[in-house]
Amino acid sequence: MDESKAAGWEAIDRALEPVYGDAEPHHWGTLLRWRLGGNDPLDGISAYPRTDHWHYVSYGMSELYEKDPGSDPEVSGWGFEFTFRLARSEDTPPIWPANLLQNLARYVYTSGNWFEAGHHMDVNGPIAADRDDSAIRAIMFAEDPELGTASTPHGRLQFLQIVGLAPEEYEAARQWNTMSLLDVLAPRLPLYVTDIDRTSLLSDPELAAAVQAGIERDGSSSGMLFVSTADWHEEDGITLRLGALQAPTIRRLLRGRLPFGRPLVLQSENAVLRFEPTDGFTLEHQDDGALSVGIPETALDDLIQSIRPAAGRTPVRSLPGLTVEIVPTRMRDEYGQETGEVVG
Numbered sequence: 001m002d003e004s005k006a007a008g009w010e011a012i013d014r015a016l017e018p019v020y021g022d023a024e025p026h027h028w029g030t031l032l033r034w035r036l037g038g039n040d041p042l043d044g045i046s047a048y049p050r051t052d053h054w055h056y057v058s059y060g061m062s063e064l065y066e067k068d069p070g071s072d073p074e075v076s077g078w079g080f081e082f083t084f085r086l087a088r089s090e091d092t093p094p095i096w097p098a099n100l101l102q103n104l105a106r107y108v109y110t111s112g113n114w115f116e117a118g119h120h121m122d123v124n125g126p127i128a129a130d131r132d133d134s135a136i137r138a139i140m141f142a143e144d145p146e147l148g149t150a151s152t153p154h155g156r157l158q159f160l161q162i163v164g165l166a167p168e169e170y171e172a173a174r175q176w177n178t179m180s181l182l183d184v185l186a187p188r189l190p191l192y193v194t195d196i197d198r199t200s201l202l203s204d205p206e207l208a209a210a211v212q213a214g215i216e217r218d219g220s221s222s223g224m225l226f227v228s229t230a231d232w233h234e235e236d237g238i239t240l241r242l243g244a245l246q247a248p249t250i251r252r253l254l255r256g257r258l259p260f261g262r263p264l265v266l267q268s269e270n271a272v273l274r275f276e277p278t279d280g281f282t283l284e285h286q287d288d289g290a291l292s293v294g295i296p297e298t299a300l301d302d303l304i305q306s307i308r309p310a311a312g313r314t315p316v317r318s319l320p321g322l323t324v325e326i327v328p329t330r331m332r333d334e335y336g337q338e339t340g341e342v343v344g
Contacts, residue, residue: 008064008076009044011152015159016057019146020048025057026093034060034109041105042082047093050085053193054093057147058082058101061108063154076155078114083144083161087195096128100162115141115160118178118221120170127164127196134196138170139163140178145191164194168202172211174249175256177221184210220256224265225249229327231271232291237321238283239313240273240293242266245329247309254304258295265290281319293322 025046032038042060062076071077082101086094108114119141126134140163143149147159163182165173173181182192188201202208227250229243242250250266257264258277266273274286278294286292295303299318306314306324316322 006065007153008062009059011150011154012057012059012062012064012081012157015147015150016046016048023048025049028095028098030060039106040102041109042102045098045101047098049093050088053088053191054086054097056082056084056086056093056097056101057159058105061105062152062157067154072155074155076152076157078108079156080115080158080160083147083159085161085191085193087193087197094128096130099129100127104162117141117143117158117160120165120173120178122170127194131196135166135199136164136194136196137167138165138173140165140170140173140182142179142182142192161192162194163189163192164196166198166200166202168200171249171252172202172215174222174225175220175252176211176215177218180214180218181211184214215256219260219262220253222253223257223262224267225253226267228268228329230266230268230273232273237323238291239323239325241325241327242307243329244309244311244326247307247326251304251307254295254300254307258300259297281322283322295319 025048027044027046030038030040030043033043034041042058043064044059046057046059048055048057058081061078061081063071067073082104084097084101086097104115120138121140122138125137126132127136127139128134141160142163144159144161149156149158169181169185182189184207185201186192188207202211225246227243227246229241229246232238232240253264254275258275261277263277264275266275272288272290274290274292276292276294278296280294280296281299282292282294284292284294299316302316302318303324306316308314308326311326311328313323313325316324
C-alpha cells in the first residue's frame with residue numbers, strides 16, 4: 001500500500017485512536033484488491049481486543065486511497081465502514097466475522113445496494129457459518145456507539161455496526177421499527193455486542209410486551225419486502241400469487257402498514273406488488289410494471305385471512321374479482337441451493 005495515497009485509511013486509524021490509542025489489532029489484509037480483479041472488496045479488517053468482546057473494523061467501503069472525481073465530494077465511497085462486536089471467548093479473534101464483513105461488502109459492490117442504520121437482513125442461516133446450533137440468524141445495522149461518524153479528506157463516513165438478531169427479534173424489527181427495537185433491547189446488548197450463544201431476548205415477557213406495545217402503537221416501518229414469489233395473472237379478475245413461506249410475514253406487515261396509512265411493496269425477481277390504503281378497492285397497472293392494489297380499511301381483514309401459509313386459492317370476499325393463490329415455497333440454504341424441504 002502506498003502510504004502517501006492512503007489518506008482515507010489513515011482517517012479511519014485516527015478515528016480509532018481515541019478508543020484504542022496505540023494498541024495493535026489483529027489484522028487481515030487482502031492480497032489482490034477488488035479493483036485489480038480480486039475476490040474481496042475490503043482491503044483490510046482489524047479486530048481489537050476488549051475485555052469482553054472483539055471489535056472488528058473494515059477498510060474498503062470508503063475511499064481509502066484517491067478520491068473518485070465522479071463521486072459525491074461530501075461522502076467517502078459508500079459512506080460507511082462496517083464494524084462488528086463479537087462476545088469474546090478466545091484469545092485470538094475468530095475469522096468468520098471477517099468473512100461475514102467481506103460477504104456483505106461483496107453484496108454491496110456487486111448489487112449496488114448499500115446499507116444504512118436501521119436496515120435489517122435475514123442471512124438464511126446462522127451468521128457464524130460453522131455454528132448450526134446458533135439462534136443468531138439475522139442482522140441489523142446501527143451506528144457504532146463509540147465510533148459514530150468521521151470526517152476524512154474524501155468526505156464523511158459512518159461506522160456502521162452489524163448487530164446479530166435471533167429470528168423472533170428480526171420479525172419484531174420488520175413488524176415495528178428497527179431502531180425502536182434496538183432501544184428496547186439495548187440494556188441487554190451493551191455496545192450492541194453480538195453473542196452467538198445467546199437465545200432470543202424476547203423470551204423475556206417484559207421485553208416482549210414492550211415490543212408488542214410499540215408495534216401496536218407505531219405500526220411497521222418496513223415498507224418493502226423481498227420475497228421469492230409475488231406476481232399475478234388476469235383471468236376472470238386478477239389472481240395474486242404469493243409464496244407460503246412469506247405468507248405469515250405478509251399478513252403481519254399488511255396489519256402494520258395499511259391501517260397507519262402506509263403502503264406495503266412486495267418485490268420478487270420478476271414482479272412488484274403494491275398494496276395501498278384507499279377508500280375503495282382499486283387495481284392499477286403502474287408505469288414501472290408494478291400492480292397497485294388499493295385496499296379499503298373494511299376489506300383488510302378479508303385480504304389478510306386469504307393469505308394463509310398453505311397452498312390453495314381463496315377469493316377475497318369483500319374484494320370482488322380478486323383471488324389470492326398461495327403456492328408452495330421450496331426452501332434454500334445460505335448458499336442458495338434447494339434443501340428439498342417444501343413449505344405449504
